[in-house]
Amino acid sequence: MGDQDEVSLAVSSLRSRFEQLAAGSGLKSSADAPPLSPRPGGTFPRARAASNNSLTVDSTIHALRASSSSSDLKSPVSDVLDLKSAALKRPPPPPPTRAKPSVSPAPSPLTRPVPLPPSASNGNGNGNAARPGDREMQPGDLASTKGPFYGGSALRSTSMSISKPPVPPVPPRPTFMISESPENGSSRQRRSESPLGFAEREAETQAASPPKLSRSNSNPVEDLDYTTDPSSPSPAPPPAPPPRSSRPGLPPPPPRHRTSRSPQPDAPSNSNLPPPLPHRRPTVPYLAPPENRSSPSPRRSTMAKPAIAQPLPETPSDSSSPSPNGDRKPLSKFQPPPTRTIALGDKLPAARRAAEGSSDDEEGPEEDASAASRIVDTIPDSSSSSRRLPTLSFRPGFPPPQLRFHPHSGCVIASGPNLVVSHVHHIKIYNLEISDAPLYDLDMKQLGMKDTKVLSMEFSPSMNKADRGAIVWMGTKDGSILEMDIRSGALTATKPSAHLHPVCQMFRHGRSMVSLDESGKALIFSPDPEHPEQDVSLTYTTPRAVRTTDKMDFVKLLDGKLWTASRTEHSGGGSLGRVVPIIRVFDIFNTAAPGKSIMPSEHCGQVTSATILPTEPDRVYMGHEEGYVSIWNLDTEDGWPSCTEVTKVSTSDIMCLEGVNERLWAGSRNGLISAYDVRQTPWIMTNQWQAHNAYPVLKIFVNFRAIETNQKLCVVSLGRDELVKLWDGLLGVDWVENELVKNESSFSTFQDINALVVSWNCDAARPESLNDGGRNAEFFADVFSSVNTPPDIISFSFQEVIDLESRKMAAKNMLLGGKKKDDALSDRVTGAYKRWHDKFVSVVKAAFGPLGVEYTAVLTESMVGLFSCLFVRNTNEFVCREKHIAAIKRGMGGRYGNKGAVIARVVIGDSSLCFINCHLAAGQHAIKQRNSDIAAILEEKGIFEPSPLETAYVRGGDGTMVLDHEFVLVNGDLNYRIDVTRRETYLSSFRSGDLSNLLAHDQLLQQMRNNKTFRLRGFSEGPITFLPTYKYDPRSDEYDTSEKRRHPAWCDRILWKAREADRMQQLSYKRYEVNVSDHRPISATFVIRVKNIQTEARERAKAIVEAAWADEQMRILDSAQKFYVRQALM
Structure with a gap:
């Protein structure tokens, strides 16, 4: 019984000590009670994540800990004594009354840890070593009684040597403002905390929440682990504080800046409270605010800030917290003008003098030029351009023909002197060598195709030279394809419902024909490999279907590939966020090669046209809105085009482009056609003339069949003025005039x-x-x-x-x-x-x-x-x-x-x-x-x-x-x-x-x-x-x-x-x-x-020059014909 009485006395002594602490009386330490592990400043231990197992326990050091089972007391009567002590002890006092909701004791896991002070380390990096100035834990300290009576908690001692230096006087310890973690979602109020209140809430949290909370403390002290055994009974927890709002499931917040802290006035002394803890140097530098001076404004931050319910003392701005105006971009590079107040009836100040007046004005932004000035420095030089009209006529001695078409629903194709113009259900066929009047003016109703509307046309290839430029394929709105012989004006074949959607484009490539509908479906009509001598037939040739893209605003067949573009845009990235168009290229004649999306290397407008220059067959020039031209290299390793340059050639939109001989022809929105020499950098505008009376130029294309039939390089332009114009692609009039200038002294x-x-x-x-x-x-x-x-x-x-x-x-x-x-x-x-x-x-x-x-x-x-x-x-x-x-x-x-x-x-x-x-x-x-x-x-x-x-x-x-x-x-x-x-x-x-x-x-x-x-x-x-x-x-x-x-x-x-x-x-x-x-x-x-x-002498000299031009013209035409044959257009 001696052993049992000794154990009973120990338990009674422990219960009495807790009761005395709850009543506010001081406790006397037992002589044989082992001291607890010293902690800097005498601060209480805090919870530590369970994953932190870096602390080791020395078995020679004993400490009180909570018991989760009677076996831990190592006594046969431990169960009885445990129940007895639990029945006799009084519940702890309620927490002090708080007017504000409490702050979560578990700060955000993203809170920046506070480094240990130099006094907390012995130089070897071990935070558990003994430190000078640490005092022994007194029996009356909170930490000595926290472990046994906070349910499920155990105090673990770290392995360290304990020194007992003289105990310094205990100065008052200020409390700190604890800021709300952003992980709670909404801003909360800041308030001061006492050590006891913090400990009480800690116990409440552990008792109410079985899962362990991983918390971090901003104090530079050691961490101790607390474990919870939910299987064992625990004493009744103290009354819970006001409920705290939580928003589980939110994504982790971004890192936040260091919390600013400011000291608060010391709490009034109370005999019921434990003695104050020693003073500790704050982790954030603090400077007393100047008197009668407002505190600096906090910097603007992207984090949500807690709401302040009461005014706080002035605090200096933390270096990690940006000021509200620090990230704000200035509206001007100058300081704002001073404000002034003009009372009623006062004389108004003199008006400011305009900045632009005298040539003596030296001040101003360096090279702060307008957008127009920057554009002028990039567009080609037009100071030497010729303004002569390079008109062309198939009938010598007659003026150029004046043909009309409908710019919105009309379609025009040309082959030599033959032109075919369609408009909805009307078709006009011209032979310009005979007359400017149409040979046939047909209505689809007369051809037995009532309500048929033609949307696209193209001449079909033929092995028979007599049939070249005479057979036309036409795509209709109902998806059918028609074939017409323009020599007789009769339909020769039809393919009803070849497409399910309107056929908007028709192309010819070599001996193949391609039809494309609005849904992006292409039908490729190619000759039978087993019978290469036979031409494609609308009736008997089985087409191969290829799926491209729908909603196309631009489509053209170049170098055997189908180039498409739409109004979709893509942000090119960078600080300016430039927008570039998306271009898709389809190798439709290669069944194993899918399409590929490509983009220009720089900002440019939407795609309007594209062409290949005969003198540069390995490049594609693509016209854009806003006056840009992008250049694409076709000779690449993977076989797909790559953008090499984007240049601005005009202040007006590039409506259409066409490579003609050595010049790049461009039609603009103001009715001008310009010819550029691209062999020099920057480009030189060699010719420019008004083609369509200030109306937009809708399309430019080359009538390359005229090279073979009429020895002319005919270029056709279509304008919004509803006119079809014919131009000399060789610009022969300029060649003759330039030669006359060289011989001007002769006349x-x-x-x-x-x-x-x-x-x-x-x-x-x-x-x-x-x-x-x-x-x-x-x-x-x-x-x-x-x-x-x-x-x-x-x-x-x-x-x-x-x-x-x-x-x-x-x-x-x-x-x-x-x-x-x-x-x-x-x-x-x-x-x-x-x-x-x-x-x-x-x-x-x-x-x-x-x-x-x-x-x-x-x-x-x-x-x-x-x-x-x-x-x-x-x-x-x-x-x-x-x-x-x-x-x-x-x-x-x-x-x-x-x-x-x-x-x-x-x-x-x-x-x-x-x-x-x-x-x-x-x-x-x-x-x-x-x-x-x-x-x-x-x-x-x-x-x-x-x-x-x-x-x-x-x-x-x-x-x-x-x-x-x-x-x-x-x-x-x-x-x-x-x-x-x-x-x-x-x-x-x-x-x-x-x-x-x-x-x-x-x-x-x-x-x-x-x-x-x-x-x-x-x-x-x-x-x-x-x-x-x-x-x-x-x-x-x-x-x-x-x-x-x-x-x-x-x-x-x-x-x-x-x-x-x-x-x-x-x-x-x-x-x-x-x-x-x-x-x-x-x-x-x-x-x-x-x-x-002298007029007569000039006419004689001109005849000589024109004869010389005829020989030069044949040389240029022969070179141009070879190019169109290589491009599979002839």
């Missing part, structure tokens, strides 16, 4: 005329400012002395005649600057222009009147600062005709004339001259905008009325465009700068007189030298031997000394272009020292050789 006489061009940006200076004596007064005298003889033409080109920065003057020009009905300009607006006009008249008369030479101002025009005045000498030596002048606006997107050009045109003899007074975009970095301005000026269409003098213009032009003229002079304030930033470089070059270093960095010369798409690339300029003309301080010889200190530059330039370079020579190129403006004026003199054509 023309020439005459030299002198031209003087003066350009000056006068900066709103008045003519009276030149009357102050000295060099200013001698300005015009110096200009006229630069020529040895009185010039035949004098051109004055002034810029900024009015103050462009004056809002009052700008408003007048915008509102009152229009012409009156009598073609006279408003006096209120043009006062400055009139003063300069009178000045020009007076100085010309004063300079050349004493010599007996008189001049007439034949052309005068102004436009918001630009002013042009053209004088022609009164003489009988030549006749000046076709005098016209116009203006092109380029400021504010073409709506304002502060930037742009005034263009004057005259015809002397049989040569046309064009003078352009320019003022381009300002700014050191606005190179692309200047390039865009000059390209728009040179390529503007319809500037002048068409001229009947065909021989006076070049490349088949009619004088409506700038580059139609034989001689073109561009002068004015072009605003191209020098890319040298160091002012010392300028000064050293000026002192030494060596300008070559500065000229090497001149933007205009660099563009002419390096930019292949620059529209002034074909122009010439004389050598520059004078100092930069911009920018001076007015009334001084010093370059800009203002705050901006703009760099000097040759902004004022004179350039020229002639069809024959040896017919225009520059005699002088100089500047003048007039200091009333920030620009210096310049002038240039030229000798221009104009021609006078």
Whole structure:
């Protein structure tokens, strides 16, 4: 009984201790009770995942643990004592009252673990080793009694050596804010926790939930394992806290940032609570917030944040938490403007001055050009393109035929001189060698096929040469296929219901025929291999079915493969998310090869057409909307096409493409057909003409049978204007005209005329400012002395005649600057222009009147600062005709004339001259905008009325465009700068007189030298031997000394272009020292050789050239025929 009494006394002592702890009284430790494992700061143990078995248990260290069975007490009366102790003990007190719902004691498994402090490690990485400063667990500590009375829990001691240093005084320990884990789905409130409350909830969770919870503690302490045996009885759990919402089954949340913690005021002392635990350094650095200052805003995060029910103390922003504006993209690269408040009745502030006004505007975004500017730098050069119409007729001496078709439901095919045009149930058959009227105008009702609608047609192949181009297969809306002989206009065979859907396409490849319906089903009619001498028969040949794709917007048979595309798009990826079309290629003649989807390498519009160039049979050129052309290589390892390049060739949609001889023909939405030479990079537009009266060009195809039957390379175009046009694919008219130009001296006489061009940006200076004596007064005298003889033409080109920065003057020009009905300009607006006009008249008369030479101002025009005045000498030596002048606006997107050009045109003899007074975009970095301005000026269409003098213009032009003229002079304030930033470089070059270093960095010369798409690339300029003309301080010889200190530059330039370079020579190129403006004026003199054509001699020379063309034509046709045979089209 001694042993039994000893065991009973131990159990009673244990029960009494728990009761004393529950009542709030302190407990005295037993002398023989082994101490528990020390823990830093005296913190309580927390649950550990069952999978963590890294802790080892030393059998020599004993600790109290809960008993799940009586066998663990190792006493024969353990069962009785266990039941007795359970009956005598009092239930634990209820948890303290909480106004807020409790926070889950199991933080998210994704919570970042807090590293151990340096004091928790002994240097070998073992977290279980003894640490200095740790104290022994006191009997009154919570951890000493937690294990035995929390159901199913067992306290395991770790293997470690225990040291007993002096116990330091116990400072108060602050509580921490525990943030809600995002795995609970919804945001919850934060609240402070006491160690006891946390322990109580821990016990409740373990008792109520049999499955073990894997929890992580953010405190830098060791973890102990708790196990639960659900088979054993456990004492009644304490009252459960308020229920917690949970949302099981949700996907794991994304990683979250470290939780910010802030200390809370210490809880008031209570004799019923255990002694406070020692103070522990917080794991997150904490700085006291400044007084009377709001805390920094938290950064924007993608995680859900818990809702705060009560205001929290100010906490510093954690480095891992982004600020709300940190991830927000700025709307502009500039700071937002300051806000201001205007009270009622206050005077409104002055309006901001427009940024675009003066040429002195140096500031602005570097190369921040518009989309139009970027497009201009990529499209082919059209400055040398011919505008002649390459018309074709099968009847010599007759005009080209005018055939009509229905653009929406019509179909047109051609074979030699034969054309077949269908529209629903009508069919018209033409023989253009005989007449432009149809030979047969058939109705399907007359042919016994009532209500039959023809949707597609194609000529069938034949071994019999007489039948080639005479037998037509037609696909109908009801899925039938018809065969017709166009020589008699009768149906020869039918195949009813060959398809279940409308037959939308018919193709020919070699000796095979292919029909395709709207569902994507293709029928291939091929000759019988056992009887290769027999042609395919609609009646007797059994077709092979091939399934392709449905909903096709583009279909074409190229190189034996069927290319299809639809409106479906695919995101090409990348930061911009460009959209590219999906193209499907089917090798329909290879039964073992399935189709394949391919995509362009870059962004481009929807597919509209595709073709193969005869000179490059290994490439496919595919046209797209938005003006793009993609290039596909056919010679690949796997045999499937691959995209090698995407280029933009037009600002308009590419409606159709066709490879014709050496040129790639493209039809656009504005009715133009353009021919490109693709052998050079970038491409060159060699020809462009208006084919369909500004209506879209729907289709272009080659009538290759005409090569064999008529020795012509006939190209057919269909337009939305319901017209069928025939064109010469060899562009023979251009070949003949170019040969005539080479021999022009044999039928023309020439005459030299002198031209003087003066350009000056006068900066709103008045003519009276030149009357102050000295060099200013001698300005015009110096200009006229630069020529040895009185010039035949004098051109004055002034810029900024009015103050462009004056809002009052700008408003007048915008509102009152229009012409009156009598073609006279408003006096209120043009006062400055009139003063300069009178000045020009007076100085010309004063300079050349004493010599007996008189001049007439034949052309005068102004436009918001630009002013042009053209004088022609009164003489009988030549006749000046076709005098016209116009203006092109380029400021504010073409709506304002502060930037742009005034263009004057005259015809002397049989040569046309064009003078352009320019003022381009300002700014050191606005190179692309200047390039865009000059390209728009040179390529503007319809500037002048068409001229009947065909021989006076070049490349088949009619004088409506700038580059139609034989001689073109561009002068004015072009605003191209020098890319040298160091002012010392300028000064050293000026002192030494060596300008070559500065000229090497001149933007205009660099563009002419390096930019292949620059529209002034074909122009010439004389050598520059004078100092930069911009920018001076007015009334001084010093370059800009203002705050901006703009760099000097040759902004004022004179350039020229002639069809024959040896017919225009520059005699002088100089500047003048007039200091009333920030620009210096310049002038240039030229000798221009104009021609006078002898008509009869020209006709004889033309006959000789046309005979030579006949031989060249046969050579080209033979090469083209071989290509179409290789492509299995003939």
